[in-house]
Amino acid sequence: MSKEIVFNVAVRERIGKGGAREARRQGYVPGVLYGGGEDPVAINLKQNEVVKAINTGQFLSSTATLVHDGKKQLVIPQAIQLHPVSDKPQHVDLFRVKKDQIITVEVVVNFLNEEEAPGLKKGGALNVVRHAVELNVRADSIPDSLDADLTGLDIGDNVKISDINLPDGAEPTITDRDFTIASVVGRGIAADVEEGEEDEAPEADEVEATKQGGDEEGAAEE
Numbered sequence: 062m063s064k065e066i067v068f069n070v071a072v073r074e075r076i077g078k079g080g081a082r083e084a085r086r087q088g089y090v091p092g093v094l095y096g097g098g099e100d101p102v103a104i105n106l107k108q109n110e111v112v113k114a115i116n117t118g119q120f121l122s123s124t125a126t127l128v129h130d131g132k133k134q135l136v137i138p139q140a141i142q143l144h145p146v147s148d149k150p151q152h153v154d155l156f157r158v159k160k161d162q163i164i165t166v167e168v169v170v171n172f173l174n175e176e177e178a179p180g181l182k183k184g185g186a187l188n189v190v191r192h193a194v195e196l197n198v199r200a201d202s203i204p205d206s207l208d209a210d211l212t213g214l215d216i217g218d219n220v221k222i223s224d225i226n227l228p229d230g231a232e233p234t235i236t237d238r239d240f241t242i243a244s245v246v247g248r249g250i251a252a253d254v255e256e257g258e259e260d261e262a263p264e265a266d267e268v269e270a271t272k273q274g275g276d277e278e279g280a281a282e283e
Contacts, residue, residue: 190244
């Protein structure tokens with residue numbers, strides 16, 4: 062599970078672009094809290110806490126705890142805007158969730174034990190079809206990553222989603238087939254993929270857009 066991310070926030074009285082610019086001048090990151098059947102609230106986040114959360118590498122695939130006046134609210138970051146030059150965070154959208162709520166997140170795949178794959182020892186290559194998998198999972202059970210074990214794979218063998226252990230209650234958003242995560246291919250096929258023929262790879266037919274929570278008005282303020 063991910064390390065806990067905590068945001069200590071204050072309600073931002075002045076909304077709109079002017080309020081957001083004022084918040085940045087004061088060293089805060091303006092944001093919007095929405096969802097959960099409640100009205101959107103303009104908030105200010107501490108810049109160091111936002112930067113720390115971004116540096117975890119899991120900002121958009123982990124829940125966070127929002128703290129205001131001693132009260133806590135579980136949220137999941139929906140979007141973040143960065144300055145085009147400095148990369149400093151400019152705006153954050155946070156979506157209210159409950160611990161047992163099923164949410165949709167994209168989780169990165171780690172490939173383990175490459176040295177134990179006979180096909181790679183023979184000179185084959187690992188053709189990664191999906192670097193991440195979109196899951197429907199409880200908000201309090203989001204894994205840091207999914208592990209794909211390559212032990213015993215020869216040329217022509219695949220890693221399917223059914224080969225990966227998922228958290229209890231979690232399932233991929235694609236449920237109509239046992240889709241491919243990666244395959245071990247001969248060097249000739251690997252070269253074709255590198256030259257732009259990845260559309261020919263097994264089941265590399267979809268690019269899944271990460272979308273968490275619902276379509277609401279978070280970043281419209283900016």
